[in-house]
Amino acid sequence: MALADRKPDATEDRLAAMTLPEGGCIMPAREAALARLRDMGLPNRRDEYWKYTRPDTLVQADALPAALFDAGEAPMFSQFDRLKIVFVDGVFDPEASDDLMMEGVRIDRIADICCKDIHWAKDLYGVLETRGQTPVARPLAALNTAFAQDGVAIHITGKPSKPISLIYFHRSETSDAILHHVIRVEPGAEATILENGPAAARFNKCMEIDIADGGTLHHVRAQGRDHERRAVTHMFARLGTESVFKSFTLTVNGVLTRNEAVIELTGDDAVAHVAGACVGDGEFHHDDTVFITHDAVNCESRQVFKKVLRNGATGVFQGKILVKAGAQKTDGYQISQSLLLDDDSQFLAKPELEIYADDVACSHGSTSGAIDEDALFYLRSRGVPEGEATDLLTLAFLAEAVDEIEDKALAEDIVERLESWLARRR
Amino acid sequence: MLEIKNLHVKLEEEDKQILKGVDLSVEAGSVHAIMGPNGSGKSTLSYVLSGRDGYEVTDGSATLDGEDLLDLEPEERAAAGLFLAFQYPVEIPGVGNMTFLRTAVNAQRKARGQEEISAADFLKTVRERAKSLKINADMLKRPVNVGFSGGEKKRNEILQMAMLEPKMCILDETDSGLDVDAMKLVSEGVNALRDEGRGFLVITHYQRLLDHIKPDVVHIMANGRIIKSGGPELALEVEQNGYADILAEAV
Numbered sequence: 260m261a262l263a264d265r266k267p268d269a270t271e272d273r274l275a276a277m278t279l280p281e282g283g284c285i286m287p288a289r290e291a292a293l294a295r296l297r298d299m300g301l302p303n304r305r306d307e308y309w310k311y312t313r314p315d316t317l318v319q320a321d322a323l324p325a326a327l328f329d330a331g332e333a334p335m336f337s338q339f340d341r342l343k344i345v346f347v348d349g350v351f352d353p354e355a356s357d358d359l360m361m362e363g364v365r366i367d368r369i370a371d372i373c374c375k376d377i378h379w380a381k382d383l384y385g386v387l388e389t390r391g392q393t394p395v396a397r398p399l400a401a402l403n404t405a406f407a408q409d410g411v412a413i414h415i416t417g418k419p420s421k422p423i424s425l426i427y428f429h430r431s432e433t434s435d436a437i438l439h440h441v442i443r444v445e446p447g448a449e450a451t452i453l454e455n456g457p458a459a460a461r462f463n464k465c466m467e468i469d470i471a472d473g474g475t476l477h478h479v480r481a482q483g484r485d486h487e488r489r490a491v492t493h494m495f496a497r498l499g500t501e502s503v504f505k506s507f508t509l510t511v512n513g514v515l516t517r518n519e520a521v522i523e524l525t526g527d528d529a530v531a532h533v534a535g536a537c538v539g540d541g542e543f544h545h546d547d548t549v550f551i552t553h554d555a556v557n558c559e560s561r562q563v564f565k566k567v568l569r570n571g572a573t574g575v576f577q578g579k580i581l582v583k584a585g586a587q588k589t590d591g592y593q594i595s596q597s598l599l600l601d602d603d604s605q606f607l608a609k610p611e612l613e614i615y616a617d618d619v620a621c622s623h624g625s626t627s628g629a630i631d632e633d634a635l636f637y638l639r640s641r642g643v644p645e646g647e648a649t650d651l652l653t654l655a656f657l658a659e660a661v662d663e664i665e666d667k668a669l670a671e672d673i674v675e676r677l678e679s680w681l682a683r684r685r
Numbered sequence: 686m687l688e689i690k691n692l693h694v695k696l697e698e699e700d701k702q703i704l705k706g707v708d709l710s711v712e713a714g715s716v717h718a719i720m721g722p723n724g725s726g727k728s729t730l731s732y733v734l735s736g737r738d739g740y741e742v743t744d745g746s747a748t749l750d751g752e753d754l755l756d757l758e759p760e761e762r763a764a765a766g767l768f769l770a771f772q773y774p775v776e777i778p779g780v781g782n783m784t785f786l787r788t789a790v791n792a793q794r795k796a797r798g799q800e801e802i803s804a805a806d807f808l809k810t811v812r813e814r815a816k817s818l819k820i821n822a823d824m825l826k827r828p829v830n831v832g833f834s835g836g837e838k839k840r841n842e843i844l845q846m847a848m849l850e851p852k853m854c855i856l857d858e859t860d861s862g863l864d865v866d867a868m869k870l871v872s873e874g875v876n877a878l879r880d881e882g883r884g885f886l887v888i889t890h891y892q893r894l895l896d897h898i899k900p901d902v903v904h905i906m907a908n909g910r911i912i913k914s915g916g917p918e919l920a921l922e923v924e925q926n927g928y929a930d931i932l933a934e935a936v
């Protein structure tokens with residue numbers, strides 16, 4: 260039987276063991292997502308959008324186990340004053356979490372919304388995900404919307420004094436977690452969302468972000484370092500007039516990661532930046548798939564993705580800028596680069612531009628290269644040992660992505676972590 | 686201090702002999718100059734001494750204070766006290782000049798079993814030495830050599846030398862691309878480092894630099910060999926008559 264014909268079977272195989280959680284006011288959204296999913300079918304390796312990344316282990320009914328990893332250090336962002344929301348293997352942990360109260364924001368568990376008849380999140384849950392299903396299907400996001408076990412609805416109405424920190428612990432070797440968050444930023448409001456941790460052996464996470472006119476959201480994420488963990492994440496963002504969204508992701512380790520970012524600039528003068536720095540060693544496959552739609556005038560988007568790969572690691576980048584008719588004065592920038600530390604590693608990139616407006620400035624570039632031997636020798640000739648010199652050049656390579664983080668203290672923390680992780684592997 | 690004996694070097698990738706028996710001995714406290722036409726092998730000599738890839742030593746030896754240089758990694762040579770001011774300093778985007786300097790100073794101290802320099806002491810020393818080379822705070826903050834003019838790059842090389850305080854300094858055409866003022870600054874920087882325990886090997890095309898940095902011995906290199914050595918007057922002779930006579934004489 261052809262692989263395409265098997266799609267419904269594979270989808271039903273996965274769904275067989277799953278039941279829709281109690282939904283309350285979001286039940287219709289879950290049901291619609293399930294119907295959408297049945298319609299699309301889960302991805303297989305024939306799908307053009309999954310050409311570079313095999314979805315099998317993300318799709319199959321049972322998650323492959325993943326050993327726990329003791330990093331032997333304080334988790335990311337520990338030293339920052341923040342409001343902690345903790346999930347253990349995909350389940351909210353009220354004991355470990357802070358009181359979910361802070362001025363300028365209202366936070367509810369999705370599980371609690373499920374017993375309510377009305378809630379603002381009902382107008383967002385599954386809505387941006389649905390919009391993001393065209394022109395390219397993202398079935399694993401529909402799966403998430405239908406079956407998410409937990410998550411939070413974050414309503415940002417002011418300027419909370421500290422970041423909201425989503426922390427994902429991985430404690431069970433066989434955990435299979437599905438989390439769905441919705442975030443609404445009201446006009447003029449501003450907040451920072453942090454995310455860190457491996458979350459589970461297999462993690463499917465979806466985040467829908469609606470930023471109203473003049474709202475600002477910063478997002479900084481560090482995916483967990485458990486070597487065997489697998490993750491597929493979707494971030495759907497819709498930006499209103501003069502709103503700002505800046506997202507950065509750090510990925511070190513993890514056997515499989517697929518991060519999709521689907522961003523729509525729907526109001527004039529909006530700004531969206533997505534960046535990623537990843538460091539992969541050995542059995543490591545990391546895929547950044549980005550789709551940015553310009554549907555308003557004078558908007559700016561930036562995609563900055565840097566991958567350092569060695570010992571057979573694979574990096575993938577699929578990035579698209581779609582400029583719709585009428586989205587004049589669009590400023591779109593996209594760069595994806597890999598630093599290949601040996602011949603065994605590979606970087607597969609598919610940068611795309613699709614432009615239907617005439618007054619736009621869009622640029623994209625993708626490169627793959629080895630370490631600069633002249634620079635390496637220069638550093639060594641000054642007494643810097645080869646390993647340390649390679650690390651310096653590696654950090655320099657990643658710098659353009661890390662620089663996208665606006666909060667310098669957070670950026671510095673990430674650089675310091677990278678430094679120590681790189682040093683440990685020498 | 687630096688002893689080079691019968692050094693033969695070919696390119697690793699090609700069957701091309703570049704150094705064909707170089708003999709040279711630089712004593713502590715002295716300044717030796719090497720002059721010679723383009724392509725005679727001067728830069729190759731400096732690269733081979735500092736350990737750059739791509740060359741194969743087919744015969745001969747090079748030692749620094751008795752230690753076999755050719756056996757060491759580039760960073761070990763640096764820690765042993767060898768320094769090369771590059772003819773073409775490399776630009777390193779993303780690595781701040783200050784970070785680079787501090788990393789280099791500390792790496793060498795570590796290799797010698799010394800304590801790391803304190804941040805305060807380091808800053809004070811860098812500022813002081815940068816100032817005398819007219820390197821401003823902005824240049825210290827910028828990525829290594831990125832966007833620097835030719836002259837700024839050369840001054841930056843001398844700053845590195847001043848911070849690392851090597852025993853044996855090789856300067857490869859540090860004067861090229863410098864105007865008169867920059868040449869003076871660079872020469873003063875070099876002269877400030879002249880010391881009984883330190884040797885210099887100054888590679889240059891022009892007598893001009895040697896007016897500022899007075900050599901004890903001048904060597905003429907041609908076609909991979911030192912063909913003539915003498916006192917400072919040899920540099921003047923080259924300046925006036927070019928290499929033709931000396932080359933003819935050597936054949």
Ligand SMILES: Nc1ncnc2c1ncn2[C@@H]1O[C@H](COP(=O)(O)OP(=O)(O)O)[C@@H](O)[C@H]1O
Pocket residue numbers: 696703721722723724725726727728729730739
């Ligand atoms: N990596 C290389 N590949 C090819 N030729 C080289 C290489 N390095 C040096 N050479 C050749 O070796 C000779 C000496 O070069 P070089 O040492 O740069 O001379 P100088 O510094 O005296 O001008 C030249 O003929 C040059 O072309």
Ligand SMILES: [Mg+2]
Pocket residue numbers: 727728729772857858
């Ligand atoms: Mg030269």
